[in-house]
Amino acid sequence: MANIISDETIDYVGILAKLELSEEEKEQAKKDMGSMLDYIDKLSELDTEGVEPMSHVFHVSNVFREDVVTNGDDREAILKNAPEEKDGMFVVPRTFE
């Protein structure tokens, strides 16, 4: 395998991805990511010098519309989906001591 993924890399990606992997999952992730990157490295065979990256297949420019509220007050229905709710607000763990 050409791409060896270190423990540090997996831990770092875990932070970016907000995922907590078990030791077993980490080992599997190292293996999977290594082989995926080996596979993706195939793209380096192609000369893309001077080719503009294409993020969208059609030409799109900013799409503007008037900033007018069209939806109603769905607060109650939306909060029904919240794992925890209090006084019409989402409850989150304490972030400041």
Added chain:
Amino acid sequence: MSIVSMTAVELAAAIKKHEVTVKEAVEAVLDNIEKKEDTYHCYVTVDREGALKQAEEIQKKIDDGTLNGPLAGVPVAIKDNMCTEGLLTTCSSKILYNFVPTFTSEAVLNLQKAGAVILGKTNMDEFAMGSTTETSAYGVTRNPWNPEHVPGGSSGGSAAAVAAEECFYALGSDTGGSIRQPASFCGVVGLKPTYGTVSRYGLIAYGSSLDQIGPLCKDVTDCATILETIASHDSKDSTSVERQDTDFTSALVEDVKGMKIGIPRDYFGEGLNPEVKEAVLKAAEVLKEKGAIVEEFDLSLVEYAIPTYYTIAAAEASSNLERFDGIKYGYRTEEYQGLHNMYKKSRSEGFGAEVKRRIMLGSFVLSSGYYDAYYLKALRVKALIKKAFDEAFAKYDVILGPVAPTTAPKIGESLSDPIQMYLGDIYTISINLAGLPGLSIPCGTDSKGLPIGMQLIGDCFKEKNLIRAAYTYEKARGAFVRKEEN
């Protein structure tokens, strides 16, 4: 003919002529669901009560003339990644196990305006990441042609529900083949429209630059009719395209005289099952006999489509799936210390293995130091792939090839080797990268009796060429009927 064997357009016509009531149609299909769901498991949620209630309301509107379109009164199944107000929408993930949307996706809304009865939500690969419907957190769906085999994916529940007559038609979504491949494996018609044709508003995002909603149905007439109904310009989706040419049923014409069809040699090389190859080439021969000009050509870059796709799709997925944080909706872990630990634990417990694999890869290719080498490189190759198609469509009206290298694999055979599984997407994936429309239509069965699909690919906004070619082929082929297993 039994009610459930009718196509969507046939049923709507029968309802209009008062030969069948909407309630009778809904009851017939609900009975069929009850009979077959234990075997196939096409649905995550069946809304029995809701469907019967809708039937009553829609019947009234048909009777008083408010609803008179070609799909009025016809029951439909919706892939479980499209939001439906008041109806559980899980994306087949544990992380959305209790999510009840407060709004309905635009494509579904368009169907409801046309008088569709929503039967329920179909099973899929978790967050549409997979090709077999085996990554669902709610169990596997089985192929109605042979329950030991997968229905394909990720819209496997939708394709199987159409094949098993557990609905009259269904909506699916296609990011790298997720409508066309299950349509092929289940012997039904499926179409991924040109990017931007159907609004993505309310479609739970996977790879936003690639996702499109489209129909899975029994024949080409249904396909054109459904597409005509769901296509709309929507200011709520900033990538929605304003099109004036959405009268897709006008292309239901039995005539391909002079149509130029290109067969990419690169699609018929190593890795293609010989039975699939033979069936697809035979179908091309049929179109040639009907007057099409069929020739082989080299498309090029085919082997680069999969690594390009998985880089871009994983990058977009890692960003799109950041919204699942255990705060606003969905699953939250039981025990945690502080905010970040809560995020991490909720996500790690809520997402399945394939979803985590793609989020990790996506986070990596977007991370500082690797962004240029992987993500930007993939976007550059995407531009080259698009150019290769542009050159092909300067010569041809339609590109014809297989949908997948094989017929449906057995359940349990695919997930162990991700790269091997990704290779199965080789003929469908580049179409999403280039934003093109692609249609899958049954063109035979293999020696095991499993269906084979032919793929017709068009230039952007040229769905009508695909519909015309598929309709002409379908007339020549005749009925494609599943042998009912017992």
